[in-house]
Amino acid sequence: MISILLVPMLVLGSIPVLHPFTSKPGKKIWMTILGIGSVFALFFFAVDFAHYAYLEQRLNASALNYLEDAKISMGMVWQSYPIVRLVLGILLMAALLIWIFNRVHRWVSKQTYTGTKRSRIFFFTGTFLVCGFFIFGRLAQFPLRWSDAFALGSDYKAGLSLNPFESFFSSLKFRHSSFDQKKVKELAPVIGSNLHFTPATDPLSFARQVAPRPGALTTRPNIVLVICESFSAYKSSMFGNPLNTTPFFDSLCHQGVFFDRCFTPTYGTARGVWATITGTPDVEMPKTASRNPGMVDQHTIINNFKGYDKFYFLGGSTSWANIRGVLTNNIDSLHLYEQDDYSAKKIDVWGISDKNLFLEANKVLAKEEKPFFAIIQTADNHRPYTIPEEDQAEFQKKQYPYDSLTKYGFESNDEMNAFRYTDFGYRKLIEAARKEKYFNNTVFVFVGDHGIVGNADALFPHAWTAQRLNTMHVPLLFYAPGLLAPQRIHNIGSQVDVLPTIAGLSNIPYRNSTLGKDLLDSATTGFAFVFDPDNNMTGVVKDGYLYRKQLMTKKEELVSIINNDPVPNDAAHAAIMHDMGVLTDALYETAKYMLLNNKKAGK
Template sequence: MFNRLPGLARFILALTAINLVVFVAFRGFFWAAFRETLANASWADLLKALYLGLKFDLRLALLLCLPLALLGWIAPFDPARRRARIAWLAYLTAVQSVVLLLYFVDFGHYAYLRVRLNASLVDHLTPVGVAARVAWETYPLGFSFLGLLFLAFAFLRIVRHVAQRTLTPALALGKWPKRAAVAALAALYALGIYGKWSWYPLRWSEAYFSSSEAVAALALNPVLFLMDTAENRNLPYNTDKVREHYAYTASLLGVKTPDPEKLDFARYVTPAGKPSVQYNLVVIHLESFAAFKSGIFGNALNATPYFDAIAKDGLLFTNFFVPEVPTARSVFTMITGIPDVNGATTASRNPLVVNQHTLVNALEGYEKYYFLGGSATWGNIRGLFAHNIPGLHVFEEGDYDAPQADGWGVSDVVLLEKAEASFRREKKPFFAFIQTAGNHRPYTIPDDRRGFELAQMSDAALHDNGFDSLAAYNGLRFLDYALESFFIKAREAPYFRNTVFVMYGDHGNPSTLQTPWEQLRLTGFHVPLVIYAPALIKRGRRIDLTASLPDSLPTYLSLLGVPYPQYGAGARSARPRRRRSAFFPDRTRWNPRRRVLSPAGRGRRAPIPLPLAGGRGGRSRALSRKSRRAAPPARGALRDFEIHALPQSSSTSRSEGGRSGVTAQGQRWASLVALALAFAGLYVRALTAPPPGGFAPLQTAARAASTTAPRYETRLLPNSTAASVHSATAAEISGGRLRAFWYGGSREGASDVAIYTSVYSLREENWNPERVVVTREFAQRHLQRYVRKLGNPVVGRDSKGRLCLYFVSVSVGGWAGSAVNLMVSEDEGETWSPPRRLVASPFLNISTLVKGVPLLFSDGAVGLPVYHELLGKFGELLRLDAEGHAVGKTRLSWGQSSLQPVIVPRSDKEAVGFMRYSGDPPNRVLMVRTGDGGVHWSPPAKTELPNPNAAIASVLLSGGPLLLVFNNAEEDRENLSLALSTDFGSTWRVAHRFEGDSGSTQAPVPEYSYPWIMQDRAGDVHVLYTWGRSRIKHVRFNRAWLEGRP
């Protein structure tokens, strides 16, 4: 049959098969190269990921052949003709070369960041000249280029041979059979691109069916994912504006330890009381449920009698608002606590933000459900739910024993029946999110109405109560009927009494009445919220406090007595505050002459004067009540509310780069091309680079005599100029001395920060006055680039015995945009070579920081522990040759939560590493191990030692034990302790507390952090750390004191 098909059809089928084989081979190689990241994945997940990946690969193969399939039937473009064939061969070879290049880039991108290639890479590239120079200096571009030429030539030869074999006259086939075959092939071709037999096509979110990032990476196709992320690449954010208003926002959200430098909004909430039983939590998302349409808010048409009755028996929040109107935005905001106000597209449709924190995961031991009448591919919502909630049970189209009512899926009655039946079978506590969809155009009422009767209503009555059609009125009535049917059955089930039910409107609708609320479009934001829990709420109550959708999960978890880590914008709605606010985008325009806000849309009436706070508005407004005891607004009255402009980044300050137009765009993409071969070099390098040698022999310290008296003493290092100091480091130098370094200035990150040094005499037991080693201006002059600020210094020695000072500098942005620089001294730190920037990152050498002690390998190379904060938070061991040039690196961790590695060798092959932890509770020090000289490292594991996202320090004493200095708490840095381990990190005991005891001298600011620990040649141990951000403190003790600790 194949030989009877038209020649063009045979050629396209053969090309598709060739491309598919190539792409599948790349996927297999990707799996083999990064199999360690998939070690914990189940075979079921792996097989599903490979199946989805095959469908993505088939789509790409078909898309590459699509121009040929569309044009090849036209005589001038028929590849059977010689000239047309040459043109098509050139096109196919060129496009395949680009695809191969992107696969190489993807390999390097994932090897470095554990993230598949996406369009955000372009935004991190500097101009072409810099990109090309770094690529040329760092990677074997010549070899990479030759390799790509070879692959492109091989592909051309294969395709030309296939063309000669397939573009020959076909065997005779009847006219109608031929047409039928071509039509069938065209249908299959379209289905292959569509990807699935469903209402929605195959989308990137299908790959995120698992909570495992590695499984999703295995399923994705890098070329298609690059295209999927391209439209979201330029969504702007303004860090400077966030920093400007950080103090107020942190106060509003109740952040206990604000950090203006890191812009940290994290807080851990522990409810005051906890019920005696574990309550289930069922959240019912009510589609298009505007507050003004329900009877409980005064609507005369009585469209929601059952909801109104439930509201009277529960907690009714009368002033509850959503930040935005479309459904997908409300779902994202509800689950993450972050208002989705992106302008270009909804956040759930953005692959770059698919990884989110959700408070749902605070419900430990709960089964978790998501019910949707249609496909979870809608709005790519599957990625938001399934990827971020481990073990989630998803019910969608195909899981219901009923036909679809319309494009939104089964009716809400069927949806709620399925949910209720699932709850009856559940034996464990459960959380469920039920997303109704029927109350939406076209307001379909199914044939199987389950006893529901349609109502008739005059147009005048509908108009006077805000309904724009009879269908909308009956659609809301049917949703209310579905709720009634659900609760009738639920009341009969055992789970009912131990369940908290939540019902909220996902957004409102425009009203037919031109009330002030409608003219300001508040009817789209004002929705009802009801919490119904017969066992917890004995009497119904109206709550008139203003609340917003981000407050939802914090409120529900507090009611359940569940502690949770909060990173979003919400807070529990019953929490007393000076002002309760709801946030939503400002869709109005400013009239400077009349000092009023006017609705931005067409066909609106005259501007409505509003009291403004703070002058001209930005992109958001806050709606707050004047009086907590005021009644809910009737018929759109605004008398009880104030509207305040919140200054945020406006459209005119979104991006300076936007002014350069096509030139900037072209330059960024040109930079991507310039670096593509660099990543190809990384691809080759990863396979051919020799493994690092073992660790160098450890320094042996003198063993004190058993009769030595215990010694423990403390002192503060000199500081005569800097208001704030931080991050000390030290090394032993000749003459029985220590040389310490730290940075100081008016505050962390300020432009006046400099790096200081001071020398301590072990015999005279005093520190000499500090002096400046590096200033911002000094670094800027010698590095020949703009330097915005300086950061952590780290000192060590190279194989030649020279003192090496590594320090962090930042040119643009925050610490995520940092680089590491090196200065060398051959006279124990009296004079230094000019600073030189280390090439440590394929991302044009940004996002590399230092904190840990450098170490030596047996071949003379320096091992420098570094970490990254751009697009991830992870540690690496950077390998430097004898001249301080980066020649390799080894990953110590992956993901978003491990920082500031400290490596402690015990032999030439064995070492242990510790890292600061910045993830979800419980907060613990992370540990990794190697048994082959640093070639491979174990996955990070949490130890028993607490860590409040703070630096740690460790040293192995000559003859043991292993010591570790850390903040012995999960949330603050108000104590600093010493732990020791006699089994090289397997078990620990806390031997001493340096700071935090009631009897110790307290710093003005109770923060004791960023420790450094070392042992000198005489055997004494020295600990330096930040003392209240105003001084560096030095603690010295000997082994006799340590052995005397209980």
């Protein structure tokens, strides 16, 4: 923050009329700015200290919401804090700083500088770069961000390391993030009936203890959860795409438990990772929940895997979208592996290749003596669609005519080959894992982080393209030969169901406080909530229909996802639309509530 103030002074102060030492107007201007800046900084820290004393949270933009009830809020502040002494303290400290600035300014003004033009340029450039370094925060691909504070291992350490400017201005765009408590309470029974639990006496409490269910594994299996970048279902071999882009993964699906109607709540990797880890759809707007400091504290079922070592492997940096804060702040004793932790070389902006990421993760997991829960997040199936030189002899690229590519969902051969390269990576992971002792007692779970928009008309009814359902349709596979009998399941599921299903399968008792459900529980009702932040739409996929509602205009639509026939305009389908509309409202309002209230146990 100091450097942000100094850089304009350095640049503008080099203009003669604004020079802080040789120009009288320049001196007045900069001394005034320094004085105002001092008062501003002292005020921020004073309010920050009071805010932390009251809420045990560093100052953030949600404090501005108190202005909506300004009279009551100011009365509380006046009666709770020594306002007069605080104001006097701020003014006295500001006066002291201004006096110091003036003393230093007079001392510097008396000095004589005889440097050459070259030396002036050298010192100017050096100072500019030093300030730039402190603004960026570290020598790395991504700047220092507020989420890095939560890598320290506790909320207190994170709070201690933050500063009020960063926490306030980072959260400013999110200050209107809220929920309608009355609606959440009214719709709680809808959530309970669809998730098959009875809400507690407190209708705002959705937490329920889930006991191990019959048919679960009793071997304390290892878990390897692979979050697959842009793994769009209609582009893959499992759904009959003639380009046969994922033949190996298709073979795994014939050997495992494959859910062919799984949907992500929304589009985007950050939102997909959030939904998978927390079990709550990310309905935050305009930015993602991972970027909101007020939502960084979240419960995750992963912590119910007691006695398991926890790992997260990413080929690049978790500074992206502030995911580091979500992971390190919420997953107990997490071993986080990023780009600089591997021997493999970086190939593009996303870090090392997916193939090498899988091999590096396998090397770590092969040394484990305890049960483990490992998450591997891929990135290659993404622009710039890099295929590493080291793999191009074994991985043979293919070329198809443009009309064939566009007919079956691809915009270019580069995109299609990058999609094929993901299949190459999955093969390398399974081949390497089969050689290790952990393989026979491991459940591999693969789920797409999101789908990709494109033309799916050759493979699915038109609604999948026209209503953008293909951007949320992803494969979900549980692969554990010897532990799970192969089956293909058509029941509708969601990304938020992944962790409850893993826990149920693993014979783990767990606390579920989110919107996820165990897809392998025979009592489960199949449905998936969907959210389109770009078009302000919410909806539900259930049975053979997609229901959507525009948040601003409240316009509703009901379309078939099993054929191209128009939905009949009759009483029966009006009732279906009404019920799906109520469920949509319940899921959306509850998701908004959970983003701010699904905190770790004990919080």
